[in-house]
Amino acid sequence: MHNPASGSGSGSDSEPNVEPATGADLNVPSDNDAAAEYVVHHGQPRYVEFRGPEGSQLLILKSDSDASPLRPDQEEIVDDKGHVEFMREAPLKTKQDWFSKVATCLVHDGDWHEKSGKHFTFNLVQFPDGYKLYKHYKGKKHNPRSDAYLFGSPTVLKFRSPNEFVPHAAWLIFGCPRDDNNNPRCGCRYCSKVPQKVISKRLSERTAHLKHYTGKRSARVATPTDRRKRTRSRSPVRAKDYTRINAAAGGSVPRWQEGPPAPGGRT
Structure with a gap:
């Protein structure tokens, strides 16, 4: 296990005084087959600061954002079919x-x-500098579909899920290393061309011991207090015995409950 890394206390102007990451530190395989197993950089994290109770809050001190203007919130316009399509900054719950x-x-x-x-x-303290999470709404005005997208990287248009961003965030934390051709040595699906299902499978395996974590896109976070819904057992409803009720009340028995007539008797 590694001890929590310590940073400079600010992610905007200062960075930890460390040597740049090397290929040995990153453990990046050279062949395509091995690349499928490579998801996150391993070793001592460099550009990250652990804060809060027991070091549970992470501040990423490095960013690849070029500080270009991010997408502004779009106006909700309803077309002639009652449909909408617009994008706005994601709410706090999604973040x-x-x-x-x-x-x-x-x-x-x-x-x-x-x-x-x-x-x-x-938990992250915030997204890396220059990154912003949006929600894209599309569909019927009263019930549009919504998807969260993370913008900010100059090399990736948008990240569609936390699992897509995890390897790229690790690349930032290790100083944004590049190969001899100046290509990002990043394990995300967009930089490494590794299928996302391979990346997500590994991340799910590494976090399987955490009950709250599902690894699924836009999944609802479960809690330790989640329980199965209890169903009431239903016993069959018994019909009333009107014979006993009428007898107790001193009344006669209805003809439809008298049974078949005796031989030679009156019908």
Whole structure:
């Protein structure tokens, strides 16, 4: 297990005084088959600061954003079919979901903390500088579909899920290393061309011990208090015995309950 890394305390102007990441530190395979197993950089994290209770809050001190203007919130316009399509900054609840999933995956998969591999979750303090999470709404006005997208990287148009961003965030934390051709040595699906299902499978395996984490896109976060819905057992409803009721009341028995007539009797 690695001890929590310490940073400079500010992610905007200062960075930790460390040597740049090397190929040996990154453990990047050279062939395509091995690349499918490479998801997150391993070793001591460099550009990250652990804060808060028990070091559970992560501040990423490095960014690849070129500080270009991000997408402004779009006006909701309804077309002649009653449909809408617009994008706005994601609400706090969606951001918190990403913060938890990204940070928890980073730490547990990279083994960066003394609580890695235990029932312990982490959270990002914020997205890297220049990154912003949006929600895209499309469909019927009263019930449009919504998807969260993270913008900010100059090499990736958008990240569609926390699992897509995790390897790229690890690349930022290790100083944005590049190969001899100046290509990002990043393990995300867009930079490495590794299928996302391979990346997500590994991240799910590395966080399987965490009950709250599902690894699924836009999944609802479960809680330890979740329980199965109890169903009431239903016993068959018995019909009333009107024979006894009428007898107790001194009344006669209805003809339809008298049974068949006796031989030679009156009908």
